[in-house]
Amino acid sequence: MARQARFPTALYEHDFVRLARTERHARTRLRWLGLAHLQEGKSYAEVAQALKVHTKSVMSWVKRLARAGLEGVREQGGRGAKPKLAAGEASALQEALAQAQASRAGGRLKGRDIQRLMEEQFGVRLGLSTVYDTLKRHRLVWITGRSQHPEHDPEVQEAFKKTFAPEVIRVLPEGVELEQVDLWFQDEARVGQQGTLTRLWAPKGSRPGVVRQQQFVSAYLFGAVCPARDEAVGLVMPWVNTAAMQRHLEEIAAAVPAGRHAVVLADRAGWHLTPQLKVPANLSLLPLPAASPQLNPTEQVWEQLRQSHLANRCYSGYEDIVEACCRAWNSFVDTAGAVRKLCSRTWAVLDS
Numbered sequence: 001m002a003r004q005a006r007f008p009t010a011l012y013e014h015d016f017v018r019l020a021r022t023e024r025h026a027r028t029r030l031r032w033l034g035l036a037h038l039q040e041g042k043s044y045a046e047v048a049q050a051l052k053v054h055t056k057s058v059m060s061w062v063k064r065l066a067r068a069g070l071e072g073v074r075e076q077g078g079r080g081a082k083p084k085l086a087a088g089e090a091s092a093l094q095e096a097l098a099q100a101q102a103s104r105a106g107g108r109l110k111g112r113d114i115q116r117l118m119e120e121q122f123g124v125r126l127g128l129s130t131v132y133d134t135l136k137r138h139r140l141v142w143i144t145g146r147s148q149h150p151e152h153d154p155e156v157q158e159a160f161k162k163t164f165a166p167e168v169i170r171v172l173p174e175g176v177e178l179e180q181v182d183l184w185f186q187d188e189a190r191v192g193q194q195g196t197l198t199r200l201w202a203p204k205g206s207r208p209g210v211v212r213q214q215q216f217v218s219a220y221l222f223g224a225v226c227p228a229r230d231e232a233v234g235l236v237m238p239w240v241n242t243a244a245m246q247r248h249l250e251e252i253a254a255a256v257p258a259g260r261h262a263v264v265l266a267d268r269a270g271w272h273l274t275p276q277l278k279v280p281a282n283l284s285l286l287p288l289p290a291a292s293p294q295l296n297p298t299e300q301v302w303e304q305l306r307q308s309h310l311a312n313r314c315y316s317g318y319e320d321i322v323e324a325c326c327r328a329w330n331s332f333v334d335t336a337g338a339v340r341k342l343c344s345r346t347w348a349v350l351d352s
Contacts, residue, residue, distance in 0.1 A: 012039060017033075028075045030053070031074075033051065037050060093118075093134075100113070111131055148293070149292070151290070156289045160288070164348060173281075181262070182226050184226045184264045185265050185298045185343065193214075194212070194218075220238070236322045236325045242277060245277060252283060253281075265287075265288055265296065266296070268290055298343070305328045
């Protein structure tokens with residue numbers, strides 16, 4: 001890239017295109033783009049015309065860059081109303097909200113609860129709309145929590161993650177090497193007439209009704225996923241027991257390529273661990289820690305299927321439920337990369 005004498009050396013020391021792509025502030029992003037144009041050899045006037053700004057503005061960006069580097073070019077603020085809560089108090093606010101929610105016997109924090117908390121703990125009095133703006137500014141979002149077992153033990157779960165490879169080796173039959181192993185996660189979900197409700201789009205201020213059945217017909221969707229191979233095996237069964245689990249293991253075994261061995265991770269349900277199971281030769285079972293559904297990515301598959309297909313609907317009977325489960329499962333697994341994207345976990349890896 002040929003340098004022009006009238007531009008400072010600092011102009012050629014940075015990738016302004018990359019900075020523009022990652023910049024969140026509109027004014028600063030415009031300046032990065034202007035400096036990128038100057039790098040390419042355009043004049044001040046040409047850049048000003050392209051960006052619809054004054055030529056003196058472009059010249060000032062170059063002077064700021066030469067004088068104070070990148071920070072000199074960034075937007076320094078100073079316009080508009082100042083935030084009531086300092087940027088450095090974001091972590092304190094997050095911790096205060098977490099403690100307030102945990103101390104409740106039930107329910108959730110509402111806007112006026114947070115309004116009082118901010119006044120009592122941070123000494124700021126805000127209107128409700130400003131409260132919500134402040135939460136957004138400090139990267140706090142309204143989100144549905146992930147369920148966890150009341151008896152879960154975080155230390156046991158972390159220990160399982162750290163010793164994952166040795167745990168896998170422990171259950172492998174003699175002669176099977178670690179590089180031959182594929183990891184599968186297995187679980188079941190009940191789908192029935194008394195189904196789940198989920199959020200939906202509706203006019204602001206309304207709360208649309210969704211029909212929910214009172215009957216009790218249901219089926220069980222057995223699912224197993226292999227993130228590394230982006231594959232999955234599913235079955236719909238009328239019950240959940242040892243015989244159904246046996247059938248599912250046989251289907252998983254049939255999906256394992258020749259010369260490979262599958263380690264199937266599942267929770268500690270009785271039909272997963274019973275010695276009555278005849279585990280196929282190319283499979284090994286590895287139980288997850290007790291009360292640890294969050295370690296099984298199949299739980300996220302059930303959530304996605306309910307959100308996208310199985311919630312907010314009625315079923316005429318068992319056959320209708322089976323058909324809906326098959327359609328939902330096939331829609332998920334037929335999407336290339338869906339299993340790998342949703343079910344991969346950084347701790348569930350094997351170093352051969």
